[in-house]
Amino acid sequence: MSHPSWCDRAHCVARGSAGAHRSRPVVIDRLLLVRANLYSPAAAPGVAFVELRCGTAVLRAREAYGLGRALMSLGRAAEDAPF
Numbered sequence: 001m002s003h004p005s006w007c008d009r010a011h012c013v014a015r016g017s018a019g020a021h022r023s024r025p026v027v028i029d030r031l032l033l034v035r036a037n038l039y040s041p042a043a044a045p046g047v048a049f050v051e052l053r054c055g056t057a058v059l060r061a062r063e064a065y066g067l068g069r070a071l072m073s074l075g076r077a078a079e080d081a082p083f
């Protein structure tokens, strides 16, 4: 099986055409469980998405700023990601 160049094997759960490839998550806040990473369904590994996990609906300004920067960076990486 081939993995996208950004795939982190420690976070990858792709098995054949099931599961998903994932990059190493960017952790914005450990206590609030806010993190983001690149994501690609195993059945369509050439399509990269940004996966966001957020354990809260309210962020302090500092975390909101960090999340915004992480999303911009990941969005850019998803657009530019070669398979």
Ligand SMILES: [Zn+2]
Pocket: 002, 003, 004, 007, 008, 009, 012, 013, 014, 020, 021, 022
């Ligand atoms: Zn993978």
